[in-house]
Amino acid sequence: MTRSEENYLKAIFHLGNGEAGSISTNAIAEQMDTKPSSVTDMAKKLAEKGLVHYKKYQGISLTDTGTRTALSIIRKHRLWEVFLVKKLDFTWDEVHEVAEQLEHIKSEKLIDKIDALLDFPKYDPHGDPIPTKDGKFMERDKQLLSDMPIHAQGVCVGVKDSSAPFLKFLDKNKIALGNTIKILDKEDFDQSLQILMEGKELRISHQIASNLYVKKND
């Protein structure tokens, strides 16, 4: 497994949102910031190795082996992100770049020890689930804040956009995962929300609300 192969598998997995299904050459090229012709070349190589299904012009999908491999890289990425935040005081907007490198370190023992050191975390700093060693996924029951009805209450559990600018914006506005949240009012005009977060009132644009995941109280 080369680093590039691993990155392709991860990209294909993410584009399929975890579900199996054919992904287009162009979509992969865009996600990987490369050219479609490069994707075609790699598709052939990965198909050769039994990691993807590929038929000319028919798109690309992960085999079972490919899915397992992708999940193991995502597991490493997210565990390293937790490590960086919990043990080294990185902020949640700094970890992704470093984790992109650390996820390619080859040592099963290393990642198992990191997992244990962190007390087997279930979610990464952005609220994304950490696959288990055998590739099991524990997706949380969550929904976008923008999809919730007025007066609904819950807890912030994740972000959809995990780009540094968005995360820094959330920090600046004291919006953090784990915070309680209640929708006080929805503005029809621009779909902005008046919310109560940890006891404080706050106005939130639709753009923000559509990138924040909330676990609704029962």
Place this chain on the structure above:
Amino acid sequence: MTRSEENYLKAIFHLGNGEAGSISTNAIAEQMDTKPSSVTDMAKKLAEKGLVHYKKYQGISLTDTGTRTALSIIRKHRLWEVFLVKKLDFTWDEVHEVAEQLEHIKSEKLIDKIDALLDFPKYDPHGDPIPTKDGKFMERDKQLLSDMPIHAQGVCVGVKDSSAPFLKFLDKNKIALGNTIKILDKEDFDQSLQILMEGKELRISHQIASNLYVKKND
């Protein structure tokens, strides 16, 4: 800096034992487990980048920049080794392979935080000194056990051979860094030693004695 370039700089540094001086193409090739022709190619590239001095047939030596770069990689390697042993319970014979990968992770913040987490260690698990951020080296006053006179006393502080088989052998014989040691007798015939280690008598072959560093008591 590519991974390969970094590995060449490290190899050149190690072959020079820290001192500046011209290293032969063949020596580098052997150390890197590659061919002399590949070394020549890389020598040209590194010279181009100002990291080594190189004149055809005249051998290769590090520039100041090259030395600084090599030291920063060695610093990372050794800090990661300490991390693996102290925080993740790796044994000293397991860490090198993983550190070979981790040393290439690019993040100044990461290695500084690891350094702080470990409380700024001065030596790695094999007794080798860890360069400071600005490339300062703190070589310990030590000598090979085989070079010490009879009745000399001291403390084990390092290994010359840090291959897994040797380290495992030391473990098996309860020889660890930090142990007190006294030479009771030297056998002229095979230069083996009768020693007292942490209160226990032990016989040690010349091969072992010539790979163990001891800090002599004053």
Place this chain on the structure above:
DNA sequence: ATTAAAATTTAGACAAATCTAAAAATAGGT
């Protein structure tokens, strides 16, 4: 000073991962 051995470099090739430009296949609209 010659000469043979050893070290080093050059020349040419290859694999991996990428690119550009051109060709081929597909999909959609009429």
Place this chain on the structure above:
DNA sequence: ACCTATTTTTAGATTTGTCTAAATTTTAAT
């Protein structure tokens, strides 16, 4: 069904790091 725009693939080139085999330079011995 036909044409066109889009998508995808192919062909050929490039970069990095490596290799083998041949040529060159250095070294060290006579």
